Amino acid sequence: MGSSNSQMSQGNGHQPRGHREAMRMVPTRAVLDRSLDASKAQDGYEFQAKLAKKVQLENGPELPEGTILVGKVEKDDMNEPGEAKLALRFTQARLKDGQVVPIKATIVGVFRDNGSDPNGFPVSAGDTVPNSWNDGTLQVDQINVMSGVDLHSKISSRNSGVFVSKTKHDMTIPANSELALAIAQRHQSMGMGNM
Numbered sequence: 001m002g003s004s005n006s007q008m009s010q011g012n013g014h015q016p017r018g019h020r021e022a023m024r025m026v027p028t029r030a031v032l033d034r035s036l037d038a039s040k041a042q043d044g045y046e047f048q049a050k051l052a053k054k055v056q057l058e059n060g061p062e063l064p065e066g067t068i069l070v071g072k073v074e075k076d077d078m079n080e081p082g083e084a085k086l087a088l089r090f091t092q093a094r095l096k097d098g099q100v101v102p103i104k105a106t107i108v109g110v111f112r113d114n115g116s117d118p119n120g121f122p123v124s125a126g127d128t129v130p131n132s133w134n135d136g137t138l139q140v141d142q143i144n145v146m147s148g149v150d151l152h153s154k155i156s157s158r159n160s161g162v163f164v165s166k167t168k169h170d171m172t173i174p175a176n177s178e179l180a181l182a183i184a185q186r187h188q189s190m191g192m193g194n195m
Contacts, residue, residue: 018156021104022135025155025182028055030069032179038086038163038171045073047088049179060185061101068094069105069181074159080152082164084171089159090181102186107153107161108133109180110145110173133182146173155182 030049041047051067071090078087090105133140140161142151148168153161160181165171 016138018138018154019135021184022138022155022182024058025104025106025135025184026055026058027108027133028063028181028183029053030179030181032173032175032177035175036073036086036088036173038084038165039169041073041086043073043075047071047073049090051093052178055183057101057103057183057185061095061099063093063101064095066096069103070094071105071160076162077158078152078154078162080162080164082166083169084165086163086171086173087159088161088163090183091186103183104186105160105181105183106140106155106157107151107179108137108140108182109142110151111178111180112146112174112176133180137182146171149173 029052031052033048033050036047047070049069049071051063051065051069054062054065056062069090070092071088074087074089076085076087088107090103093101093103095101138156139154140151145151145163149163149165149171151161151163153159163171163173
């Protein structure tokens, strides 16, 4: 895992942008079902990730383990500089009973599938590092999350996160990568407009 730099609330008397949204979000983890290649996944390309454990949304339903989180590749609304970019936005959770819950999710960490530990026991992505996100973390800049690839995300952004490479023209997020998320049921009051 790369290093992480998080922006915390500032004591200037104002609530930082994204603070109200963060107060409604809870930490969780999900695993990508297939790889995402920046050169092939154009705007509007749909992708999915599966919840690793059940999560109770603040003032919303419980999302059981295995719930499918659906998202799309979008334009980078943070305008991050780089040779290759992949901006992702989760928009809904699909429960096994067919219910669809609109969501707002921010990617707060990425962990690659490690295969096995030195003793040969299987280690799933993220098993060794818990999702330690809290509602005071409004921005994440995870540097070198994958070789030459950085993650940038903000609670206030419409996108869930933007993966950027400043050195590569090709960039892939491998299948079975685990995404640490801050997630909430989406409401109009979350500043998501006409999403």
